[in-house]
Each structure stands twice: as structure tokens, then as C-alpha cells.
Amino acid sequence: MGDVAVGARSGHDGEEHRGRPAESAVPAADSAVTSGSDSGAAEGDRVTDEHSTAEGQGPGGTARTPKKPRSFWKELPILIGIALVLALLIKTFLVQAFSIPSDSMQNTLQQGDRVLVDKLTPWFGSEPERGEVVVFHDPDNWLAGEPTTDPNALQTFLSWIGLMPSVEEKDLIKRVIGVGGDTVECKNTGPLTVNGKALNETSYVYPGNTPCSVDDQGGQFKVKVPEGYIWVMGDHRQNSRDSRYNQSDKNHGMVPVKDVVGRAIVVAWPVNRWDNLPVPDTFDQPGLNAQPAAAGLPVAPQGLALAGVVPVVWWRRRKP
Structure with missing residues (x-):
């Protein structure tokens, strides 16, 4: 067969x-x-x-015709399409560029700077921490009265795929001072305190500014930040309409964590201002957490689990 x-x-x-x-x-x-x-x-x-036919000969002894490569102009639209898809995915899930429109974050950020914002870590449950510079959507008409620009079609397209900062989105950039559970307080000209701990803000507050603003419009305050919210302030304290001056809105000046786009991690433009945006050391001081005892809570379930596992392991080893 x-x-x-x-x-x-x-x-x-x-x-x-x-x-x-x-x-x-x-x-x-x-x-x-x-x-x-x-x-x-x-x-x-x-x-x-x-x-x-390995020597270039066909079955009948004729020469084998080489395969003609595809024209560059035929491949170009494919390459452009792939590049656009990658740029859109990067902008949506990884990193997005933002332009600084005002002086509220001087001298950390200057008007016209371009910053890159990390949008990846929030997808894994990461939440804003004290000292980080974050971009967030306008919580409740904070930008009312601010001038807006009218982008052309090319600017709109490039911002849509993330190659240019968006000029249409209602976004702000500030520094996180308090997170859920914190008590933030400002008296007289300062210092600003978080959970009773004074912050040393000389490394980032605008030279000549005081940590607290002496006025009756919000510069003097004591607030308790609810869970799921953050309290933000600009580094140019006397030129920043931040949480202090929006306490009459629906969130009492707080920014919902869900409205945070991501953390600004680096100044990308102009070239002579390339720099990263680290968390200042003052936010790492001991005892800053609102409830130090709560730090042991995540460990407690692990300890209980270990206590339950040990007898089981001992019993299995004794079992014949």
C-alpha cells in the first residue's frame, strides 16, 4: 500500500x-x-x-525570475498607519505630553514648559502621593474665566495622537500636599503642616513667597481630606488658584482621585530645562502619615495567615 x-x-x-x-x-x-x-x-x-532549481534554474532549464520588492511608496502608508496606532496607544496608556499654561508652578515649572505625564501606573491601582506633581481634570470649573486658544486642524490631530500637548482639554497641574485622611493646615505665613508636621518647602516654593497666604479668601485654612480625594497647591503660592481658593465648589476644594490623569515625571521641553520631578525630601519625614497605627493593618492579615499555616504544616509533617 x-x-x-x-x-x-x-x-x-x-x-x-x-x-x-x-x-x-x-x-x-x-x-x-x-x-x-x-x-x-x-x-x-x-x-x-x-x-x-537551487542554482537559479527552473524545471525546464530556464532562468528563475527574481521576486520584485514592494515599492517604498506602497509601504509608506502602512508604516505611517503603524506609527499612528503606536502613538495613540502610548498617549492613551503610557505617557502624554502637557503644556504649562501659567506661572502657578514656578519655579518648578515655567510657562511654556512641556512635561511628560505617567499614565501607566494608575492603571495598576497606583494613587497620587504627597509631594508629587500631578495633572488632573478640572474638578468643578476651576478654569472659569481663563483664556482658551483655538487650535488649527493640524494641532488638533497631533494632540489627539499625543505628539503635541492638548490645548482643548480642561486640565490643571499642581503639587499634592494632602491625601485621604490627612489634616492640612496653614496659619499666618506658615509653615504649612500636614498631620501636625511642618513641611520644609524651601526647595520648591517660589522664592519670596510664604508657604501660607495671609488673606480671608482661603489662604488661611484647616481641612481634613476625605478618602478618595487629594488637596493640591501650586508652588507659586501667591499666584496659584488651587484647592485653597476653590473651597466653595462641590468638592470643597478637593480633587477626586478619579480625575487625576497621572504624575508629571519629567520636563521634556525646552531642551535646556530637561529635568525630572522628584518628590521633595520633606514629604519623607517620619510621622507624616495621618494614622501611623494603620500601617500595621495590612500586616495583620498576613500575620494571621502565617499563624494559621504553621499548625497545618506541623500536622502534615507529623502525619505518617
Whole structure:
């Protein structure tokens, strides 16, 4: 039976090649090589045919025509399409550029700076921490009365794919001072305190500014930040309409964590201002957490689990 099958297949191959031009034989050989359905003997016949044309000769002794490469102009739209998709994915899930429109974050950020914002870590449950510079959507009409620009079609397209900062989105950038559970207080000209701990803000507050603003519009305050919210302030304290001056809105000046776009991690433009945006050391001081005892709560379940596992392991080792 095996011999008959081989002979029939070999004869069939011979009929296929007889009198056929070299061009039609090449695709047949290619498809046969990638197919996994032929018998071993038939595959052997095909390999022999390919070997005979390895020197550039077809079955009839004619020269094999080389495959013409695809034109660059035909590949260009494909490459552009791939680049646009990648840029859109990066902007949506990884990093987005934002432009600084005002002086409220001087001297950390200057008007016209471009910053890159990390949008990836929030997807994994990361929440804003004290001292971080964050971009967030306007919580409740904070930007009322601010001038807006009218972008052209090219600017709109480039901002949509993330190659240019968006000029249409209602976003702000400030420094996180308090997170859920914190008590933030400002008296007289300062210092600003978080949970009773004074912050040393000389490294980022605008030179000549005081940590607290002496006025009756919000510069003097004591607030308790609810869970799921943050309290933000600009580094240019006497030139920043931040949480202090929006306490009459629906969130009492707080920014919902869900409205945070991400953390600004680096100044990308202009080139002479390239720099990262680290958390100042004052936010790492001991005892700053609102409820130090709460830090042990995540450990407690682990300790209970360990206490429960030890007897089980001991019992299994004793079991014959």
C-alpha cells in the first residue's frame, strides 16, 4: 500500500511539471513546503524538485525570475498607519505630553514648559502621593474665566495622537500636599503642616513667597481630606488658584482621585530645562502619615495567615 501511494503521488507531480512554465512551479513548491498535510514520500519529491532549481534554474532549464520588492511608496502608508496606532496607544496608556499654561508652578515649572505625564501606573491601582506633581481634570470649573486658544486642524490631530500637548482639554497641574485622611493646615505665613508636621518647602516654593497666604479668601485654612480625594497647591503660592481658593465648589476644594490623569515625571521641553520631578525630601519625614497605627493593618492579615499555616504544616509533617 505504501509503495502504491508513493508511486501515484510521484506520477502526479511529474504531470504537474510537464510543460508548465517555471513561474507557476515556484508557488506550488512554496505552498507544498509550508503545508503539513502531505505524506513523507511526497515531501521528499518536492524537496528534490526545489534542489534542482537551487542554482537559479527552473524545471525546464530556464532562468528563475527574481521576486520584485514592494515599492517604498506602497509601504509608506502602512508604516505611517503603524506609527499612528503606536502613538495613540502610548498617549492613551503610557505617557502624554502637557503644556504649562501659567506661572502657578514656578519655579518648578515655567510657562511654556512641556512635561511628560505617567499614565501607566494608575492603571495598576497606583494613587497620587504627597509631594508629587500631578495633572488632573478640572474638578468643578476651576478654569472659569481663563483664556482658551483655538487650535488649527493640524494641532488638533497631533494632540489627539499625543505628539503635541492638548490645548482643548480642561486640565490643571499642581503639587499634592494632602491625601485621604490627612489634616492640612496653614496659619499666618506658615509653615504649612500636614498631620501636625511642618513641611520644609524651601526647595520648591517660589522664592519670596510664604508657604501660607495671609488673606480671608482661603489662604488661611484647616481641612481634613476625605478618602478618595487629594488637596493640591501650586508652588507659586501667591499666584496659584488651587484647592485653597476653590473651597466653595462641590468638592470643597478637593480633587477626586478619579480625575487625576497621572504624575508629571519629567520636563521634556525646552531642551535646556530637561529635568525630572522628584518628590521633595520633606514629604519623607517620619510621622507624616495621618494614622501611623494603620500601617500595621495590612500586616495583620498576613500575620494571621502565617499563624494559621504553621499548625497545618506541623500536622502534615507529623502525619505518617
